[in-house]
Amino acid sequence: MTVNAGIIGATGAVGQRLIQFLDPHPDFEITALTASDASAGDTYREAAKWRISMPIPEDIAEMTVTETDPDAMPDDVDIVFSSLPSSVGEAVEPDFCEAGYVVSSNSSNGRTDPDVPLTIPEVNADHIGLLEVQRDERGWDGALVKNPNCSTITMVPPLAALDEAFGLEAVTVSTLQAVSGAGYSGVTSMEIIDNAIPHIGGEEKKMETESRKLLGAFDGAEVSWHDARVYASCNRIPTLDGHLENVWTDTEADATVADAKEACRAYSGADLPSSPDRLIHVFEEPDRPQPRLDRDRDNGMAIAVGGLQETEGGLQFNCLAHNTMRGAAGASVLNGELLLTEGYL
Numbered sequence: 001m002t003v004n005a006g007i008i009g010a011t012g013a014v015g016q017r018l019i020q021f022l023d024p025h026p027d028f029e030i031t032a033l034t035a036s037d038a039s040a041g042d043t044y045r046e047a048a049k050w051r052i053s054m055p056i057p058e059d060i061a062e063m064t065v066t067e068t069d070p071d072a073m074p075d076d077v078d079i080v081f082s083s084l085p086s087s088v089g090e091a092v093e094p095d096f097c098e099a100g101y102v103v104s105s106n107s108s109n110g111r112t113d114p115d116v117p118l119t120i121p122e123v124n125a126d127h128i129g130l131l132e133v134q135r136d137e138r139g140w141d142g143a144l145v146k147n148p149n150c151s152t153i154t155m156v157p158p159l160a161a162l163d164e165a166f167g168l169e170a171v172t173v174s175t176l177q178a179v180s181g182a183g184y185s186g187v188t189s190m191e192i193i194d195n196a197i198p199h200i201g202g203e204e205k206k207m208e209t210e211s212r213k214l215l216g217a218f219d220g221a222e223v224s225w226h227d228a229r230v231y232a233s234c235n236r237i238p239t240l241d242g243h244l245e246n247v248w249t250d251t252e253a254d255a256t257v258a259d260a261k262e263a264c265r266a267y268s269g270a271d272l273p274s275s276p277d278r279l280i281h282v283f284e285e286p287d288r289p290q291p292r293l294d295r296d297r298d299n300g301m302a303i304a305v306g307g308l309q310e311t312e313g314g315l316q317f318n319c320l321a322h323n324t325m326r327g328a329a330g331a332s333v334l335n336g337e338l339l340l341t342e343g344y345l
Contacts, residue, residue, distance in 0.1 A: 150327025167252030300325025
């Protein structure tokens with residue numbers, strides 16, 4: 001059975017990636033697209049400044065864009081994928097949930113709310129059970145699920161593998177983040193060419209909080225956040241796609257490079273269409289992963305790890321993920337697949 005899907009905020013960078021994922025998807029069919037009021041009534045071709053190398057699918061290009069309002073959403077839509085700016089998502093997403101829609105959202109609002117599942121299906125699929133708590137507390141017929149920030153999602157799978165093997169006490173991360181993470185108009189060429197920007201507003205806090213919730217334990221009623229200390233420094237660099245991160249960990253048990261590589265390689269994917277067979281690819285080469293060479297591995301959904309070294313008290317490694325694929329649109333689609341598998345659609 002095909003599940004009807006709507007995309008709210010469909011014309012932006014993540015909305016376009018959602019179309020890339022969903023148009024050929026085996027389980028979802030795009031039946032509704034929304035954007036700003038100024039674009040309502042236009043065809044998608046007219047409303048969107050298409051930035052992806054693949055052409056707009058013809059059936060999508062001729063769809064009429066509607067306003068972002070649950071009253072404008074067709075009744076037969078089973079799931080809504082949200083790529084709204086957080087300020088808009090905070091105002092609009094609860095309206096969709098109250099109207100009975102299940103929302104899989106990439107927007108940052110609400111990610112750390114106690115009753116909102118923040119999920120990476122390969123890491124903490126059981127947290128989806130928070131939806132029962134959410135519906136009881138909020139009285140929604142619909143539901144709201146979040147995927148984490150694109151920089152958080154890059155480091156958490158290898159951290160989960162290392163935590164399972166050795167236990168985590170502390171994490172320090174310095175990021176080298178691509179300009180696409182700021183959206184098409186987020187960083188001007190004059191700011192970023194021949195430059196690096198050692199600050200991304202709000203990004204450090206997202207990494208420091210979201211990672212602890214993702215690695216936490218769900219007891220059926222609430223998530224107890226992981227007690228590891230997490231420190232982040234976030235930097236924008238002039239790559240187009242792919243967030244590269246340098247990570248240092250303190251572990252509870254002694255950790256060797258050989259055991260860490262095995263833990264990462266053995267960390268399983270999810271039995272979902274968009275999850276790669278091997279979630280974490282471990283490089284032996286000391287100069288990998290690199291954004292241009294490694295961001296598109298497994299349709300942009302794999303996490304690449306390299307440079308593993310022992311340190312005093314733990315391990316150091318580099319990790320990379322495609323920030324608008326695995327880190328945004330693909331993460332929302334994975335959560336949609338999890339919702340379908342768990343019977344919420």
